[in-house]
Amino acid sequence: MTAAQLFVEHVAKRFDRREALVDVTLFAQGGITAVLGPNGSGKSTLLRCATTVMTPDAGTVRIDGLDPNRERERIEARRRIGYAPQDAGFDVRTRVFDAIDYLAVLKEIGGDRRRRRTVLEVLDRVGLSDRVGERVGDLSGGMRRRLLLAQALLGGPTLLVLDEPGAGLDPDERLRLREILAERRRTTTVLVATHLTDEAASADTVVVLGSGTVRFAGSPGQLAAHAAGRVWVQAGFPPPGVRSSWQQADGHHRCLGHPPAGVDLVEPTLEEGYLMVQDALPTP
């Protein structure tokens, strides 16, 4: 099994008067690509185009060279996809096992016994094997997120697309999610949309979206480096005009912006690099 090749080229999408995506280009094969951006930046729209459930107004999407505009190729491409949308879920009256089994049927996992085994395997993988007979409505929010992940893992997809998978998960669950994604790094192309920088930190590539355009694409280290020379720590209140500042536990202020002369510059974090990219401040 090889990781799928995802190629999104010059994609644009508009809803009424709002441009959701503007000339977005993205390539991924293997590893984890995090799409980072604020709410409404076009992350979910990009993921929908990448998973073939939405057709872009312009540009092309290819999954292993397959064109989703052609019916046969779209169906073939979908055999490689595991997708967990942000707002999706299951009817609260459905039993956990039935919900995943239904998606397994749609994913063409044939043979009753094989399908049952596959369903129980993915439920076990996300830690829900002891909940198979319960109603979805009886699960906690975090468990429902894990259920979405379980259906995405069905059939061993080579392109795994997850929209805000960490939302609502407690620290243990987030660790488990990170483990699941990390173990698929080599065999799967993982595309994760998030607005949390700590989720993006474990990715191989980070793509920053802002107002539907790609503001940055590179490694987490390169993103953090965008704030190099812009972060400093000082005693007392920060000077006026800083981008942002917050008081640390030791009472000093950590500031982001144009540093005044003579301050001690420090190593920037991914979050600070992200803020610099979103602000499009020129690097010094």
Next chain:
Amino acid sequence: MNTPIDPARLDANWRAITAELDAPRPARTERALRAIGVPSSVVRMVAATPALRRSWYLSIVAVVLLGLGAADPAERGSLFALLVMAPLLPVLGVAMAYGTSADPSHEMQLATPTHGLRLVLVRAVTVLVVSVGTVLAMMLISPAARPMAAAWLLPAVAVTAASLALMTNRPPRQATTIAALAWFVTVLVARVVADDPLAAFRVGGQVAAALVAVLSVSVTVVRRGSFERIEFAR
């Protein structure tokens, strides 16, 4: 005699056994459908949507009530109501079970290799079969309704097909509402023009229904790609 043990095979067998033990028993509806020979994958497609089951129950209750009214030979209005409402029941069932507003897992379904049209057709046929069976049964046990027992079948197919054709360009509930309104208008216009309450169910109406059905099926097949996109599923 020592028999060599293959750990991989042992593990696979163990997993197969635990899967059989751990998987919950299918619901009554599913067991009933399997018992009459419906493939388990189709059963799952149909029974996994509680909204679809709800629409079944509602349509059955509606038909029984209308049928009881139509059983009285003096109540010509009840027979008319039964004939007008019966073709809408399958359509309502489809609309109540398809799209993101009816089914929260719809977006996940779209990303699977199963064609959206196949899914909607499986559900439409299921609702059609249940509704047709119930309505026919009610009409056949009612002496007043018996002569018209089959008169609503073609209109039902036409309205369902028209609804599916409209769904290629409009959200499911909107498409269904348009199809239902068009049906009501057709019945009323035919009634006024021909001065016959059941004009829409006579030969002319049946021919028109057949044409609408053929045209709608053609549009649905040509534009089937719409069932694969989230834009039309809200």
